[in-house]
Amino acid sequence: MEIKIHEIIVELDINQTQQNVWDAMLNRLPEWWPADFVGFPGKGKVKFEPVAGGRLYKETEEGGQLMWGNVVGIYPGEAIEISSIVTPAFGGPSLNFIRMALLGETGGVTKFRLSNTVMGHMSAEGEGSVTEGWQYLFGGLKTYCEAN
Numbered sequence: 001m002e003i004k005i006h007e008i009i010v011e012l013d014i015n016q017t018q019q020n021v022w023d024a025m026l027n028r029l030p031e032w033w034p035a036d037f038v039g040f041p042g043k044g045k046v047k048f049e050p051v052a053g054g055r056l057y058k059e060t061e062e063g064g065q066l067m068w069g070n071v072v073g074i075y076p077g078e079a080i081e082i083s084s085i086v087t088p089a090f091g092g093p094s095l096n097f098i099r100m101a102l103l104g105e106t107g108g109v110t111k112f113r114l115s116n117t118v119m120g121h122m123s124a125e126g127e128g129s130v131t132e133g134w135q136y137l138f139g140g141l142k143t144y145c146e147a148n
Contacts, residue, residue: 006127008116010134016145018105021112022077024145025100026050032144037137039090040066050074056082069098078102086120091129094120100138110145114138 014021024032029048038046042060049055049071056068069084079101086092096118103111114134122130 003119004122006118006122008114008118008127008131008134010114010116010131010138012112012138012142014110014112014142014145015108016110017108018077018102018110020148021102021110021141021145024141024148025080025102026074028144029056032140034137034140037133037140038066039068040064050080069096072097086118088121091123091126092121094118094122112138112141 027050029050030046033046038044038058040058040060042062042064044058044060044062044064046058046068047055052071052074054071056071058064058066058068067084069082071080072083073079073081075081079099082096082098082100084096084098086094086096096116098117099113099115101113101115103113105111116130116134118127118130
């Protein structure tokens with residue numbers, strides 16, 4: 001089996017200070033994460049533990065849990081790195097390395113960049129779906145930051 005590497009990039013300009021965007025990413029993720037972006041049935045919430053080894057996961061009221069990934073690195077004010085495993089049920093098997101970075105602020109506008117490196121199985125259709133998903137998810141971050 002050949003291992004393929006896919007690189008997905010999403011960039012957004014967020015009309016908010018870099019410090020406020022960072023605070024939303026690190027401390028308020030459940031507040032801006034869209035309720036319908038869950039990947040797992042059942043009513044519940046996304047939870048984020050912003051420490052090395054911490055989890056990003058969904059937990060349902062019925063006791064179900066879905067791991068999105070684990071924090072690999074936090075670079076204060078600049079970036080959060082997460083690694084995850086994608087099972088065949090979600091288009092894998094693959095390993096994912098995700099970096100959410102703030103590339104600077106100019107005139108109250110912060111440049112956000114998500115890079116998602118995928119090692120393993122991902123169809124062309126899946127890559128488009130993942131890109132759309134990231135754009136939708138971080139559109140939620142943009143909307144939240146610009147309103148708060």
